[in-house]
Amino acid sequence: MLIKMIPEIGHYALIVALLMACVQAVLPLAGAATRRPLWMAYARPMAAGQLAFLLIAYGCLTASYMLDDFSVVNVANNANSLLPWYYKFSAVWGNHEGSVLLWSLILGVWTFAVGCFSRGLPPDMVARVLGVMGLVSVGFLAFVLITSNPFERSLPNIPADGADLNPLLQDVGLIIHPPMLYMGYVGFSVVFAFAIAALLGGRLDSAWTRWVRPWTNIAWAFLTVGIALGSWWAYYELGWGGWWFWDPVENASLLPWLAGTALIHSLAVTEKRGTFKSWTVLLAITTFSLSLMGTFLVRSGVLTSVHAFANDPSRGLFILVLLGITVGLSLLIFALRAPRVSQPGGFNWVSRDALLLVNNILLVVMTVTVLLGTVYPLLLDALNLGKISVGPPYFNALFVPLTVLLCVFMGLGPSARWKRMAGRELLTRLWIAGLGALVIGVAAPLVYTGQWNLKASLGLVAALWLVLSLVRDLWGKTSRAGSRLGALKRLTPAYWGMVLGHLGLAVTIIGVALVSNYSVERNVRMNVGDRVEVNGIGFHMTALDERRGPNYVSDAATIEVTREGASASFEMHPEKRLYIARGMPMTQVALRPGLFHDLYVAMGEELDDGSWALRVQIKPFVRWLWLGALLMAAGGIIAVADRRYRRRLSVREPEPVVTAREANAS
Incomplete structure (x- = not known):
């Protein structure tokens, strides 16, 4: 009986988590505003309780997948009894409802971590930070329960088997890519919360930057790994041999990464020199807002992409409203409070301060460039002004020169001094x-x-x-x-x-x-016994077999590869799979990775004479x-180990003062 009630237990756990998030959002913020220590003290226990119930909810959904409970609509639509257990585990987040639940769980983990690692912070700052994160949790948990309930039942009509997980997602890359990406997305909520807390409390000093820099670095590192894993997955799983397609959903992850990179550099100036304060806070707000926008693009149905999940307009409207409220309120707070915490500071235009400022401006311009190319076609379509396609030519023409220019100033920055420096000395x-x-x-x-x-x-x-x-x-x-x-x-x-x-x-x-x-690419026609040569590398098809996997059948070729001047050969095994439940064909690429080049063979379609279309590619330095x-x-991650981020900070720490000796030091 208890097993049959697992979805209901998960549903109730989500409701309790939402209630605890409401308490976490209201009482600590009110306590910080009215100086009531008891109210502020609710922040940490509510964060811990919310995480506990989110873990229960997520565990219940995972158990439903593992037990093949097809009475749960989410399980029936995204799993199958033949699906290997590790893909059942990843199928939990391989759909809209489960991915938003994972988003909420990771937010709970970040919130709990802030509560654990903030013992040296002033109580009012902790209360404000956790309160703001509680507000974000309220929004997403309400989104899950109102529009995206992962525990919805299909009783009494229970399907005999599930529809299976999308074959594109049946891959080890998709087991680790989304959690890493979400850790980055959601991690910037901590930075956002610290920024809003600093504005509300009127405290934006060098101590604040030392609190927020480790969280920024960790979130940025997770997002970097998540984007790299997505690029790696697209390279070998889609069968096209490409590593970045300027897909709108790919761009959605690049946008907060660019803004987060600017934020890291801006925090360095704020900590060292006490300047760029308003710029730093605005970047923190922008970075998290772009993370939310990425969530909207993937789950609103406005995009058609291999990465997109939802196509329900009500869900898109909910996230759009949540995004509007978050951005609108945070910018209002910034407009009202930023003048009170900003501090002017002078520097020469040949200095590390100036170079970091130019770097940040370039990163913001790059962000705006990608944002316009991603959103402009959607706006035209939404306003019935026509359909246009913005593809790689636009992005490459603008993004590549900006990247080169960014590298020029990045190379100058480490060798420059703070505040002022002679241009001849830098040269x-x-x-x-x-x-x-x-x-x-x-x-x-x-x-x-x-x-x-x-x-x-x-x-x-x-x-x-x-x-x-x-x-x-x-x-x-x-x-x-x-x-x-x-x-x-x-x-x-x-x-x-x-x-x-x-x-x-x-x-x-x-x-x-x-x-x-x-890169070298050739589309060839091959049958057993055929041989082709590409850039001095021979590809010989020696066999073609039918194979059966746990939930698919496939045609698998054996390709013997020989190189000029090499006595030894090796085999590659590309496949063309047909997933039984969905009837969906998929290409399984054969890769021979190397530090200096990859060999890449992908099977296309079977031709009329029984031969196969193959794509053979040589990809230099792709790794x-x-x-x-x-x-x-x-x-x-290594930057976080700096001991100045681990020491306990005083409630009021003086602003950094740059002496003449420091300004002239290398």
Whole structure:
């Protein structure tokens, strides 16, 4: 009997979680406003209780999937008795209702974490932060219960079996990609809550930036990994061989990442110099608002995409209202309170302050560029002004030059001083790095292929400039010490995080430049015994077999691959699968990964004479795309280990004062 009631238990747990979120949202904020410690003290217990009941609800939905309870509409629409258990587990979030429940659960985890790791913060700040996060939880839990109940029953008409999970989602990448992406999306709610709490409390000082920087870095790192996993999944699962398509839903995850990157740099200036305060708060609000907008795009039905879930207008309207309220109220609070917490500060236009400001402006322009290209066609369609398509040519024409320009200023920043610096001194420090990047970047395509390629050279020069400027900065920071090794050990984790972040971007740019300009693709027709050669690599189809999986049947080819000058060969096994429950065909790509190139074979359709259409591709340096993303994420995590973020902070900490000696120090 208890097993049959699992969905009801989950439903009631969601209701209790919503009630606790309401208490968490109202009492702590009211207590902070009226200086009532007892009311403020409700924040942490309500956050813990909300998480506990969200875990119960999520556990109940997972149990319904594992037990094949097809009386639950969500399970019947997205699972099947033949589905392997690990895909049943991931099917919980492989649909609209389950993904929003996961979103709410992760928000509960972040809220609980803030409660646990904020013992050194003033009680009123903790109450405001947790209260704001409680308000966000109220909105999403109400959304789940009103429009997206994952526990809805189909009694008494229970289907004999489920419709199965979308074959596109039956992949290990989709087991880990959405949770990572949501950890990033939702993590920025912490930064948003700290920003609103600072505005309400009138406290936006260096101590505040040290509270908020670790949360920003962790959320940004999760989002970076989530985007990289999505790119990796699109590369091998869709069978097209592409790693980024400027799909509107892909753009929806890129937007908060760009704004979050600007926020990280702005926080550095606010902490060190006490300036850019209003800019920092506005970026915090913008980053979380863009995260909410990404949720709206995926779940509103306004987009047709392999990533999109919902097509119910009522759901889209609910999220749009929630987005409007969040953005509208936060901007109203910003307009009313920002003048009270802002602090003017001067700096020379040749200084690290100025370079970081230019970086932020470029990142914001890039964000607006992607936002316009994503939303403008939707607005025209919604207003019945016609349909237009904005594709890769628009994004590449604007985004790529902006990225190169961003790299120029990123390379200058670490070597510049705070507040003021002589332009000639900065030029003296970096002219060798700039010349080296230019010479190597221009010559590398000639060495690689024997022909010069402008686009590839541009990307390589930008990436090498980032790397060589970092090397010059490291050399300068250790040149005056007795032992270089000892000097390297004394550099802070925050500095090493910056180095890894910039290095990761350089590695990604190298991957983008080379795979975009030097990929080789051939569409071939092959049958057993046929052989083709692509760039000196031979592909020989030696067998074609029928196979059966747990919930699919497939035609699987065996391709023997030989290389020029190599005695050994290896086999690749592309498949064309047919998923039984949905009757949906899928391509299972065969990959031979490598640090310097991938071999990629995808089966198309069977042709009239019994042969098969195959796509054979050689993708140089494509792994560097994701290696760079992992380096960037590692940099964000390492920066959090800086000890200045772990020390207990006083209730009122003085603003940073930059002395003449500090301003002139390297």
